[in-house]
Amino acid sequence: MGKLNQDQYDHLAVISAVANLLSLVGTTVTIFSFIKLRKIVLTSFINHLALCIAVCDFFSALWYAIVALINARHAYLPESFCVFQGFFQELSYSAANYWTLVFATETFLQVMRGRSLRHRAVEIHAVVWSVSFVSSILPLIAKSWVTYGLLGSVCWIKDQVNPPLGRFILLYIEVYIIMIVISIQYGRIAWFIYSVSKESPKSYGKHRTGISTLLKISLIPIVYVCMWLPASINRVQIAADPENNIYGLTVAHVFCNSIIGFCNALVYGFLLNFNKVVDFLNEQKLPKAHSSSNSSHSIENELHTIEISSSPTSGKDELTSSVESTAGA
Numbered sequence: 001m002g003k004l005n006q007d008q009y010d011h012l013a014v015i016s017a018v019a020n021l022l023s024l025v026g027t028t029v030t031i032f033s034f035i036k037l038r039k040i041v042l043t044s045f046i047n048h049l050a051l052c053i054a055v056c057d058f059f060s061a062l063w064y065a066i067v068a069l070i071n072a073r074h075a076y077l078p079e080s081f082c083v084f085q086g087f088f089q090e091l092s093y094s095a096a097n098y099w100t101l102v103f104a105t106e107t108f109l110q111v112m113r114g115r116s117l118r119h120r121a122v123e124i125h126a127v128v129w130s131v132s133f134v135s136s137i138l139p140l141i142a143k144s145w146v147t148y149g150l151l152g153s154v155c156w157i158k159d160q161v162n163p164p165l166g167r168f169i170l171l172y173i174e175v176y177i178i179m180i181v182i183s184i185q186y187g188r189i190a191w192f193i194y195s196v197s198k199e200s201p202k203s204y205g206k207h208r209t210g211i212s213t214l215l216k217i218s219l220i221p222i223v224y225v226c227m228w229l230p231a232s233i234n235r236v237q238i239a240a241d242p243e244n245n246i247y248g249l250t251v252a253h254v255f256c257n258s259i260i261g262f263c264n265a266l267v268y269g270f271l272l273n274f275n276k277v278v279d280f281l282n283e284q285k286l287p288k289a290h291s292s293s294n295s296s297h298s299i300e301n302e303l304h305t306i307e308i309s310s311s312p313t314s315g316k317d318e319l320t321s322s323v324e325s326t327a328g329a
Contacts, residue, residue, distance in 0.1 A: 015255050020064040027055075034051045049106060059088060091136040103221055111192065112192060135174075139158075146159055175231075182224065226256075
């Protein structure tokens with residue numbers, strides 16, 4: 001324990017560079033898959049939210065990878081670049097946080113209420129980007145409190161006063177709140193599905209595929225909670241004892257925050273849509289005689305992009321419409 005030395009900062013820079021480069025590759029593949037299949041994939045609001053998360057993860061990984069590579073080469077980082085990078089880093093982080101919360105809430109509402117936030121898409125965009133912008137611009141206008149600058153091996157929010165709570169307030173409070181909300185929402189979803197499996201085993205067995213797809217969709221917010229957990233613990237430890245850093249916990253903090261985009265790409269691209277994308281591409285190679293309305297309907301079913309009913313569901317006997325709607329979102 002104790003303050004980190006320069007060798008440890010160098011190791012953290014290398015870990016950050018490698019993990020962020022992986023996230024950069026993963027999010028790039030995810031975004032290009034959206035572009036390639038945009039006419040089908042983006043008919044679903046859940047896919048739309050996943051794209052928003054992927055874009056935020058991409059830019060977060062991009063800024064961090066640039067700084068980590070520069071630091072790994074012991075090159076000079078201009079203060080002006082640190083301010084620029086820190087602003088967009090905070091904007092990307094904060095927006096990704098809120099988009100993940102919206103993603104989790106959309107899943108929760110579809111499963112538990114049979115409703116969607118799709119009709120509120122414009123308002124949601126306005127709120128997410130406005131709140132993220134405000135939290136990002138504060139270090140530029142409240143420099144006596146917090147500012148952007150080189151902090152260890154990265155450009156990030158630097159506290160200017162004691163106790164050093166600026167970064168904690170601007171980023172980690174929202175992270176803690178989002179983690180708690182997601183945990184409550186997904187706990188209720190898990191209990192709901194468990195109750196149905198016990199009380200209506202025939203219905204549960206009949207729609208096991210839809211439930212499986214639902215659980216795969218749910219992994220994106222779960223990845224968020226798991227990847228932010230080391231950083232959240234580390235931030236509390238540092239706030240409690242600023243003079244003593246636990247190096248292993250700091251390594252986990254840096255690695256998990258840096259690799260989150262790659263993990264989301266694996267969850268969304270490979271666990272959920274990879275086989276469906278292959279099926280879709282194969283479908284495009286069929287003769288025109290097969291590209292009738294039945295064929296289009298088959299593709300739509302394969303990609304699970306059928307929109308949910310606008311009427312709310314109620315009770316456990318309606319698990320069918322709720323789960324299948326979520327799988328289709």
